[in-house]
Amino acid sequence: MLNPKRDWKARARATRQAGRRLAGLTSARRRGLLEQVADALLENQPAILAANQLDVAEGAQAVREGRMSAALAARLQLSPGKLQTLAGGIRAIAAQPEPLGRELARRELAEGLVLQQLSVPLGVLLVVFEARPDALPQVAALALRSGNGLILKGGREAARSNQVLHSTICQALAGEVPEAVLTLAESRDDVGELLALDGLIDVVIPRGSGAMVRAIQDGTRIPVLGHAEGICHIYVDRTANFSQARQILLDAKTDYPAACNAVETVLLHEALVADDTATRLLEALRQAGVQLFGGPRACAALGLPAASSLHHEYSDLACAVELVADLDAAIDHIHRWGSGHTEAIVSEDPELIEEFLARVDAACVFANASTRFADGWRFGLGAEVGISTGRIHARGPVGVEGLLTSKWVLRGSGDTVGPFSRGERGFSHRELHGSG
Amino acid sequence: MLNPKRDWKARARATRQAGRRLAGLTSARRRGLLEQVADALLENQPAILAANQLDVAEGAQAVREGRMSAALAARLQLSPGKLQTLAGGIRAIAAQPEPLGRELARRELAEGLVLQQLSVPLGVLLVVFEARPDALPQVAALALRSGNGLILKGGREAARSNQVLHSTICQALAGEVPEAVLTLAESRDDVGELLALDGLIDVVIPRGSGAMVRAIQDGTRIPVLGHAEGICHIYVDRTANFSQARQILLDAKTDYPAACNAVETVLLHEALVADDTATRLLEALRQAGVQLFGGPRACAALGLPAASSLHHEYSDLACAVELVADLDAAIDHIHRWGSGHTEAIVSEDPELIEEFLARVDAACVFANASTRFADGWRFGLGAEVGISTGRIHARGPVGVEGLLTSKWVLRGSGDTVGPFSRGERGFSHRELHGSG
Numbered sequence: 001m002l003n004p005k006r007d008w009k010a011r012a013r014a015t016r017q018a019g020r021r022l023a024g025l026t027s028a029r030r031r032g033l034l035e036q037v038a039d040a041l042l043e044n045q046p047a048i049l050a051a052n053q054l055d056v057a058e059g060a061q062a063v064r065e066g067r068m069s070a071a072l073a074a075r076l077q078l079s080p081g082k083l084q085t086l087a088g089g090i091r092a093i094a095a096q097p098e099p100l101g102r103e104l105a106r107r108e109l110a111e112g113l114v115l116q117q118l119s120v121p122l123g124v125l126l127v128v129f130e131a132r133p134d135a136l137p138q139v140a141a142l143a144l145r146s147g148n149g150l151i152l153k154g155g156r157e158a159a160r161s162n163q164v165l166h167s168t169i170c171q172a173l174a175g176e177v178p179e180a181v182l183t184l185a186e187s188r189d190d191v192g193e194l195l196a197l198d199g200l201i202d203v204v205i206p207r208g209s210g211a212m213v214r215a216i217q218d219g220t221r222i223p224v225l226g227h228a229e230g231i232c233h234i235y236v237d238r239t240a241n242f243s244q245a246r247q248i249l250l251d252a253k254t255d256y257p258a259a260c261n262a263v264e265t266v267l268l269h270e271a272l273v274a275d276d277t278a279t280r281l282l283e284a285l286r287q288a289g290v291q292l293f294g295g296p297r298a299c300a301a302l303g304l305p306a307a308s309s310l311h312h313e314y315s316d317l318a319c320a321v322e323l324v325a326d327l328d329a330a331i332d333h334i335h336r337w338g339s340g341h342t343e344a345i346v347s348e349d350p351e352l353i354e355e356f357l358a359r360v361d362a363a364c365v366f367a368n369a370s371t372r373f374a375d376g377w378r379f380g381l382g383a384e385v386g387i388s389t390g391r392i393h394a395r396g397p398v399g400v401e402g403l404l405t406s407k408w409v410l411r412g413s414g415d416t417v418g419p420f421s422r423g424e425r426g427f428s429h430r431e432l433h434g435s436g
Numbered sequence: 437m438l439n440p441k442r443d444w445k446a447r448a449r450a451t452r453q454a455g456r457r458l459a460g461l462t463s464a465r466r467r468g469l470l471e472q473v474a475d476a477l478l479e480n481q482p483a484i485l486a487a488n489q490l491d492v493a494e495g496a497q498a499v500r501e502g503r504m505s506a507a508l509a510a511r512l513q514l515s516p517g518k519l520q521t522l523a524g525g526i527r528a529i530a531a532q533p534e535p536l537g538r539e540l541a542r543r544e545l546a547e548g549l550v551l552q553q554l555s556v557p558l559g560v561l562l563v564v565f566e567a568r569p570d571a572l573p574q575v576a577a578l579a580l581r582s583g584n585g586l587i588l589k590g591g592r593e594a595a596r597s598n599q600v601l602h603s604t605i606c607q608a609l610a611g612e613v614p615e616a617v618l619t620l621a622e623s624r625d626d627v628g629e630l631l632a633l634d635g636l637i638d639v640v641i642p643r644g645s646g647a648m649v650r651a652i653q654d655g656t657r658i659p660v661l662g663h664a665e666g667i668c669h670i671y672v673d674r675t676a677n678f679s680q681a682r683q684i685l686l687d688a689k690t691d692y693p694a695a696c697n698a699v700e701t702v703l704l705h706e707a708l709v710a711d712d713t714a715t716r717l718l719e720a721l722r723q724a725g726v727q728l729f730g731g732p733r734a735c736a737a738l739g740l741p742a743a744s745s746l747h748h749e750y751s752d753l754a755c756a757v758e759l760v761a762d763l764d765a766a767i768d769h770i771h772r773w774g775s776g777h778t779e780a781i782v783s784e785d786p787e788l789i790e791e792f793l794a795r796v797d798a799a800c801v802f803a804n805a806s807t808r809f810a811d812g813w814r815f816g817l818g819a820e821v822g823i824s825t826g827r828i829h830a831r832g833p834v835g836v837e838g839l840l841t842s843k844w845v846l847r848g849s850g851d852t853v854g855p856f857s858r859g860e861r862g863f864s865h866r867e868l869h870g871s872g
Binding site: 020024107109113115120122123202203217221223241243244247248250251252255353357358359361362363364365366367368369370372373374378379380391392393395396397405406407408409410411412413414415416417418420421427429 | 456460543545549551556558559638639653657659677679680683684686687688691789793794795797798799800801802803804805806808809810814815816827828829831832833841842843844845846847848849850851852853854856857863865
């Protein structure tokens with residue numbers, strides 16, 4: 001007999017059923033559940049921090065033995081302050097406008113025959129994340145708000161923290177929604193089995209390193225929302241305001257170099273070499289500790305060491321620099337070497353700016369702003385599920401919208417297509433006022 | 437050296453470039469191109485019909501030799517009337533509101549920092565269709581209107597018709613958009629190579645039999661828009677108006693039995709057996725030539741022969757019948773055996789209707805209307821790319837909307853995230869009035 005904890009087909013079906021129950025609750029009840037979850041996280045703080053302490057201690061040991069990076073270990077740690085922030089974030093998600101049942105379209109097809117398009121949950125989400133246990137309550141809150149069933153796989157390093165967070169949340173839901181609505185997978189083998197369940201799981205959202213995202217994309221037929229690479233460019237035009245260019249480059253590279261929206265390649269208009277603007281910009285980056293590598297033209301003109309590739313995510317205090325002849329060359333470079341994440345121009349020429357914004361094909365295109373703004377929270381989406389460089393379903397920072405689909409609802413009174421085919425009735429196709 | 441006609445990587449890249457050129461044209465120019473295409477189809481009518489005649493003759497031969505069904509052969513035939521209709525359809529697509537550059541959101545993030553979300557083309561579409569050559573100009577028109585590059589693979593049976601339609605359209609575009617914008621693949625091997633180009637092709641749209649769609653879904657990592665099965669149900673509640681139930685069942689099964697939106701399973705409330713409503717409904721279907729098969733309860737109570745499976749698409753004048761105890765049982769049956777395409781209820785009880793519409797999880801849910809209304813044209817979407825039973829990106833009948841994605845555009849004046857992190861600036865996240 002199959003171990004019921006390992007029968008993932010049955011468990012995924014149970015998660016879908018539970019999600020349907022959740023989606024059937026009133027908006028007020030779903031908000032109420034989130035408030036209960038926020039309360040429970042604070043009430044259960046001692047148990048959560050105790051479990052987390054064990055993970056943190058094990059992480060520290062792993063760092064000493066060279067099995068874990070200090071950066072990863074640092075992200076393991078929860079604290080009363082972090083739990084406070086988490087609870088506040090969940091209440092903010094609760095306070096967002098109701099995502100379900102929004103009327104995306106309303107149309108009279110013919111007399112007495114009215115069509116609506118309504119927002120509904122996607123169904124079952126699989127979220128796979130590394131290390132950081134704070135992700136669990138955040139993602140759970142987004143799924144609960146949007147009426148989705150959720151299967152979560154956290155990092156092994158945070159196993160105890162994830163277990164106590166999961167059981168805290170499930171207890172807060174008890175009696176109102178079946179526990180299967182929030183299912184925790186614990187082993188790497190589980191992930192392999194889950195990724196094979198196309199048809200039972202509707203979308204996979206990986207949150208972690210590029211290598212982890214690529215491994216998931218390569219190993220499943222389920223649609224994946226996310227990005228493996230953020231190779232962001234900033235093109236500094238000859239018309240750029242020098243001090244804006246300098247502060248944007250510094251912010252985009254040094255504010256958080258490991259972020260996917262940090263700049264990886266700086267494209268400089270070739271005219272900036274002659275009047276030493278290029279040199280001054282690069283000097284500002286160097287002084288901030290940024291290691292610079294050059295494309296072929298920048299190596300020749302500015303004496304930089306050669307970049308190993310122009311399609312490279314440094315994720316560190318390092319970036320590539322290349323010279324381009326004009327806007328066309330900058331756009332060609334971006335389309336050839338970029339990853340379609342976030343691309344920016346610094347320029348004072350309004351026409352040139354509009355051409356860049358119109359022609360560059362990426363999830364986010366910015367003028368005179370740091371690439372670091374590409375973020376769900378900064379974009380005002382409330383909370384972020386992730387940033388997608390795919391073109392299907394959701395693109396760029398994804399909030400609750402990315403966890404929804406729609407359904408078409410038609411109400412008639414015995415209507416059939418025959419009379420329309422025979423020309424006895426005609427379609428009016430009249431748009432009615434939608435609420436969305 | 438690679439045969440350049442077979443280097444699909446390079447050709448798909450050229451199609452993307454050409455699509456970008458197309459998307460960069462003004463709305464008026466893209467409309468103008470469609471008008472030119474419509475004109476060209478009519479002007480080139482003699483050559484198109486001559487080529488089509490050869491395909492039709494070969495098809496007739498294949499029917500005689502038992503290599504092709506008469507139904508398939510019938511769909512090969514073009515005519516002056518069909519070309520006239522096609523040209524009219526293309527002009528209607530030209531007249532639709534501009535799909536590109538629509539403002540889906542506009543938000544002030546902070547003073548002087550404004551974010552827009554704009555509709556943009558998906559990029560490169562691969563459309564694979566069987567037999568029917570009329571699909572080529574229709575799909576080409578949708579791609580042109582929405583600024584997408586298109587790679588098309590038509591049925592071998594219509595090879596000559598497709599070639600002449602393709603060259604007619606390319607000539608109409610000549611000089612304004614590179615020919616690669618509309619690329620014709622001709623062999624089955626080509627399809628295999630194309631389906632491997634995830635990253636270069638953004639979406640695959642198969643139009644053909646369920647077997648063909650399944651083969652494509654199983655053979656690619658590129659997202660597939662479409663449906664393999666349309667196992668639609670109609671639940672006739674005990675409160676149904678008899679004559680509405682009868683006409684809806686007849687329309688949904690007999691208007692076009694091979695359509696994906698034809699009904700395949702009729703669910704009858706068990707109370708309809710006692711007062712012989714069930715018998716009268718089934719008799720009406722039988723008289724219309726419909727063969728009936730039963731689920732376990734219908735076999736026992738109504739003496740029907742057993743259906744081989746309740747998850748079966750008859751695509752013919754045949755359907756399954758089952759008895760259910762109540763709404764819950766009907767919904768459970770639909771969720772267990774359906775394909776998430778179109779599900780309908782016939783009832784006079786407003787509360788029951790609303791519960792069915794809210795709880796049934798399918799692309800289309802109808803009350804007191806035939807499942808045959810599930811169609812892009814009938815829904816008022818203009819033209820239909822296909823009907824998707826997937827939940828990602830597009831669900832149900834898909835029009836031009838399904839060929840679009842969005843991009844985020846941010847305009848600032850030297851803005852960086854540092855001051856926000858340090859609490860020196862704050863986000864306003866103020867919704868501005870969007871045009872969309």
